[in-house]
Amino acid sequence: MPSGLVALLDDVAGIAKIAAASVDDIGAAAGKAGTKAVGVVVDDAAVTPGYAMGFTPDRELPIVAKIAVGSLRNKLLFLLPGALLLSAFAPWAVTPILMLGGAYLAFEATEKIIEMFVPHGDEVETDELALSGPELEKHKVAGAIRTDLILSAEIMAIALSDVSDKSLPIQAAALALVGVVITILVYGVVALIVKMDDIGLHMAKSPRAPTQKFGRGLVKAMPLAMSSLAYIGTAAMLWVGGGIIVHGLHHFHLTPIPAWVEGASHVAAQVPGIGAITGWLATAIGSAIVGLIVGGVIAGVLHFIPRKRAAH
Structure with a gap:
């Protein structure tokens, strides 16, 4: 009997070690994947506060909470199963999907730059003014959740590309952890941003x-x-x-653009003392230039086609 108990305890200890190793794997995979998605996280945190602005102070946090719940639903109910299906049945499709998402982000950014010089959003503002308070809130929340779906899809796809060599359970747990942690982080920061003026008013008293x-x-x-x-x-x-886009081109061995960006980064990294910073900046600027070119081409095509049809 004692020997049986010792064997049982030994088995339990072995299972505990395996579970601990799995938790470590999940944590490491989630951390690595989350780091790769930091750029999209910055964008998400920068874009979302605008959806909560213009409402009374008592509605700001509830609106942020509704968007956060919608973001979690996007990640865990729709994007996570989709990512796991891709990983299991079409892993080759991850990079092309990432590149399509990257092209969309570049297009959205280029559209914002174009609007700075050629504003054309007056009709949208007029339509919003016609809505009542609750209707406008619902409209804004729905718009924010739609935007979040695109950004969340990019986060999950980037995370998936970094854990694709792990087992399916580890992938699922890591993606779920990335989704929850990033959502809490982003919308915690957003809540702080939208209430910052109220905090300032309170401190002023x-x-x-x-x-x-x-x-x-x-x-x-x-x-x-x-x-x-x-x-x-x-x-x-x-x-x-x-x-x-640059990473995808490199993945498919489509040069010379990735080589140009990498070369510029390598040269900038030679600056004494701050090589790591200048190398990163060179990569970021080179990537942004590629994004601006791709976004400009897409914006040009989308704006040119409707005008051509209107002319006919």
């Missing part, structure tokens, strides 16, 4: 002079911070979208 001064400064800085976020989000979309 403090009896302490330094706290008052800091609070007023925070309130004054928010418009600049929000406009800066828009620019950061656009830059991130170009960098990430272009980087995905």
Whole structure:
């Protein structure tokens, strides 16, 4: 009996070791995959606060919460099963899908740049003004969740490409962990951003002079911070979208564009003391240029075709 108990305990210890190793594998895979998706995360965090702006302060956090729930639903109910099916039955399709997503991100960023010089969103704003408060909130939340679906698909596809050599259970757990952690991170930051002016107003009422001064400064800085976020989000979309396209071209051995970007990065990395930073900047700028070219071509085609039809 004692020997049987010892054997049982030994088996339990072995199972525990395997489980611990699996948890380590999941954590390592999720961490590596999440790091690769950081550019899309920056874009997501930069884009989303705009959807909660313009509402009364008491509605801002509920709106962010609704978008966060929709984002989790996108990732866990739709994108995760789709990613696992791709991994199991069509792993060859991951890179082309990533490249299509990268081209879409580049197009969206290019459209934003075009709108800075040729605004054409007045009719959308007019339509939104016709909606009541609850209808406008529902409209904004639905729009944010649709945008999140594209960004979440990119995050999950990038994560999948980095864990595709793992077993299916490890892939599923790692993708689920990436989806949950990134959603909490992104929408935690978004909630902080949209309430920053309220935090500043609260601090401005403090009896302490330094706290008052800091609070007023925070309130004054928010418009600049929000406009800066828009620019950061656009830059991130170009960098990430272009980087995905460059990586895909390299994967399919389609040169010379990947070689040019890699060469520029290698030269920039030779700068003494800050080579790591300049090398990364060169890669990011090169990827953004590729993204801008691809996005410009797509935008040109999409804008040219309707005009040609209208002329006929």
